[in-house]
Amino acid sequence: MDKIADLVVVADPDLDVQAGFQRLFGAQMKVVCFSESDPALVFLKKNHGTAVVFTCFNLPGRGGTAFLRTAETIVPLATRVMLTRETSAEAIKKTINEGHAFLYLEKPCQQGDLKSAMEAALYHHRQLAKERALLERTLAGSVKLLIDMMALFHPDAFRRTGTVRKQALKLAKQLDMKKTWELEMAVMLSPIGEALLPKQILARYRAARSLTEQERDILDRAPVQTRDLLKNIPQLEKVSEYLYLSGRGFNGSGFPKDGPVGEDIPMVARIIKLLTDLWYASPDSGPDAAAFEALAINRRKYDPKLLALAMTVLVDDLPESRKKHVAQCHIRSLRPGDILLDDALTESNHELVLSRGHTLTPTTIRRLEHFHQASGVRQPLLVERHEVEKVVKEPV
Template sequence: MANALEKVVLVDGQSRTHGKFKRLLRDKYDLVNFRDAEKALSWLKTHGTPAIVVCGAELGPTDSISFSKAVDVVAPYSARIILTEEESTDFFRKALNTGHAYSVLVAPYSDDAILNAMESALSYHKRLVHDRNNLERTLAGSVKLLIDMLSQFHADAFRRTAPIRQNALKLAKAMGIRKTWELEMAVMLSPLGEALLPKEILSRYRAAKPLTDQQREVLADAPRQTRDLLKNIPQLEKVAEVLYLSGRGFDGSGFPKEGPIGSDIPLNARILKILTDLWMASPDGGVDTPAFEALMIRSKAYDPDLLRLAKKVLLDGGLDMSGKEITLCYVRNLRVGDVLVDDILTETSQELVLSRGHELTETTIRRLDQYNRLAGVRQPIRVHRPEVSEDRMATAV
């Protein structure tokens, strides 16, 4: 018997179809019924991915193949079953190739045929989710390694990722967003376009110095460069679009000049815009009231509901390091998983080597050791280290 928590969406205009599925699936699946295709799509956009979507033959102005194709966009990991009275090969071909359906049931469908189709579709859905999770874990590890490497050479551009990621997770939790992978990837990769900029432009921009028209064009083009770098990588297509639109104002201002307005802008892009601009307006200690006041000067550029929620959730500021001890270390004593409390700077020139909030990996520790041998870094280094035993709470030397 299938897990009772597995959700199935049935969309059909016939009462007898709903009655039959309710009788068969009772106590086996969590069944959600719709008679209108548009209402079903709207529900799917806001309630996530059910295990199975069953498309009936009568959907009003929308045919079952078009509806199944639309479902593939908003819930690509749902297995789709099309109910039909058509027996032509052409219909089957269109249902599978155009509608991306998992299977087609031809009326009159017996109870056993429906139950077998549901069990097979559920197994298919679970395989899709399992493969997606494995791919996301692999991709997340690859992105983290890429960011680790880039942050060694573009520390100033990537210093914002740790505090913004922490704030993004706080905001997502307050909004009830359970799947944050796409948002976290967007945050981690958001400085990629800036890292490709000439250092002169980036330094003048950071210092709020005037830019030439040509320099402003180069700066404004950074989101497009990021999108073009990422859009052909599987699983990062949506992340690429989020990054491209993360400079787009809620009122249509910003970059790109043409594009969606208001709530048509992807939610993660709206979140990233607020958090990035807050970081730019905040002191090193974290988000504060003056930072929000700075954003309110151009309040129309931000989603008003998100801005109000961000103010409520984030005004405590700083990274959430509760439960983690602060330890003083020299480079040779750093461990994987340590999180930097302060920026790591060179001993003499005070050049930024690695930004605060960075979680250390074997790669970054090895790089810091090499950097220390060649140029020297300021030590001891303050880190957050979870689960530190009593005999190690003293300064590591």
């Protein structure tokens, strides 16, 4: 597979500068040039993998410093470089302090100096990317542990995360989403606000019973609780905002009342809105035509393209090729790696012990054993199991 070329954005009205970048770097990397700030920012919003951003101080539009500051919020891992004839102390101070530029180069810039600057900028970008990836892996592991712990105490709230996460990744693949970390974190953390709600309100809501104005207000504010809990955690600022908007309908309905409409709603929030409602409308076996018919009644609440894609990708989510791996097992026969296809419920009062979609671990199997000893668990359980061939070592 060919290595993907580094993407460099140049925002400078000087056509000679643009031609120079293409001539020097066009063969080794992808160089995209703009003469004004706003078209460049639109491009950055669609290309989050940008490695380096070059600009000049007097950039038409919002100016070079403001452009770099905005670019930082859109592509925080891109190295920012100012290339300009402005050499005043005030210009340099604004570039460094406000634009957070990594390098400040004076025009005219010798080819050797520009190549050295590009090399340093790319190295800086790659180091930032490595640190971000390490932080994301560490944070993802911590969030997974948190969710597993909370699911033990609030199984009804977190029962959908395993199923919805798989569905979200299928949609992301079809949408060609290059990075899915924020989407996965948003799905895993989406039930937090719900888990904090009084159980009697949740029970009435799930049973489609009428709520008082006060109860409705408490229910509507669940996304606010989620955002307030997550917004101060590094790397989860965007996730908290996506979850805050995940109850917002594509047509402007839902919470918050003054929120964005249509495609102004972030894609992650639109995906969570659709998949959460789909989960509640689906049978235990997964989404079917009837579930999508239920969503179609209020189709204006959903991104029409996303809804059509989900109907194509997610219906009959358990294909024939997987059905041969489905088995009915008693608790004593469960193995780590088995995936629950039905909710595990207590024998007497049908209390939820562990929700469908969970990949079993030694800890969750022990939890099922303890519940079975105390209250009894309905058996057998329907699981998906992929046999692992034993590797037999030959004698040396």
